[in-house]
Amino acid sequence: MDMGSCVSRLTVGLNWFYLVMFNSRLPNSTYCREFDSKRTDEVLYDIIDVIMDEVRYKTIGLIHSPFIRPRGTPIQPAGAEGIDGTVEVFPQYAGGLKDLEGFSHLILVYHFHLSKPPSLVVRPYMDSEAHGVFAMRVPSRPNPIGISVVRLTKVKENVLYIQDMDIVDGTPLLDIKPYVPEFDTRRVTKKGWLSEKVGGLSTSRDDGRFVK
Numbered sequence: 260m261d262m263g264s265c266v267s268r269l270t271v272g273l274n275w276f277y278l279v280m281f282n283s284r285l286p287n288s289t290y291c292r293e294f295d296s297k298r299t300d301e302v303l304y305d306i307i308d309v310i311m312d313e314v315r316y317k318t319i320g321l322i323h324s325p326f327i328r329p330r331g332t333p334i335q336p337a338g339a340e341g342i343d344g345t346v347e348v349f350p351q352y353a354g355g356l357k358d359l360e361g362f363s364h365l366i367l368v369y370h371f372h373l374s375k376p377p378s379l380v381v382r383p384y385m386d387s388e389a390h391g392v393f394a395m396r397v398p399s400r401p402n403p404i405g406i407s408v409v410r411l412t413k414v415k416e417n418v419l420y421i422q423d424m425d426i427v428d429g430t431p432l433l434d435i436k437p438y439v440p441e442f443d444t445r446r447v448t449k450k451g452w453l454s455e456k457v458g459g460l461s462t463s464r465d466d467g468r469f470v471k
Contacts, residue, residue: 320348320417320432322369324424329373330467334384335396336407336423338460344409344424346432353417355435360414364438365421370431371403375471384463385456394451399469405430408438 324344326332333339346367348356359365377399382389384397392400405426413420419435450457 316370316433318349318370318431318433319352319435320346322346322367322426322428322430322432324426324428324430326424326427328467329398329427329465329470332427332465333425334463334465335460336409336425338463339423339425340461341422342424344421344426346419346421346435348417348419348432348435350417356414356417356419359419359435359437360411362411362437362439365409365411365419366436366438366443367407367409367421367426367432368434368436369405369407369426370433371398371400371405372429372431373427373471374398374400374403374469377401377403382468384466384468385459386452388452390452397469404433408443 322344323346324332325342333342377392379392379401380389381392381395381397381399383395398405407423407425409424410422411419412422
């Protein structure tokens, strides 16, 4: 396949935004030969993978807790009832805390910065059998993002005082959302492999198996 044909195939169906980005990294002849036998839609997915391979987020704060390392940390807020912690929001984002004190619970979204590279099938904390990573909440994930629903007790300037802390000290904060039962609570009919395991949640702790 010549370079002209290669470029033509690779850009079919992409909008001008993607086209501009792609033109800054035109493929060489070897790259074109690799795509010679592919359908146009397959080629487009490959290019989208290249363009969208990395999504970057800003750290908006730090989470502080009594847990200085993953080992021994509760694995869910329901197993960390009454444990205090704070969320330090960086000053440039403090304006976004306006009216937050009106909510009793928050959803914290954060980065599992201490987790090792993921496997797609692993043995979780609460079972001896391996399961798919998307069927569990282990920290080692293709995108190591964690969420915790915590109780808000006070807001003082750029610091949130919370309870039910299940997060390691120094964890980078990505986002804060108010927890609203009407938005977030659903009637659950199945709990998968966890159905017979959740009874041990209150005593379950991180054993360090997912730390890098």
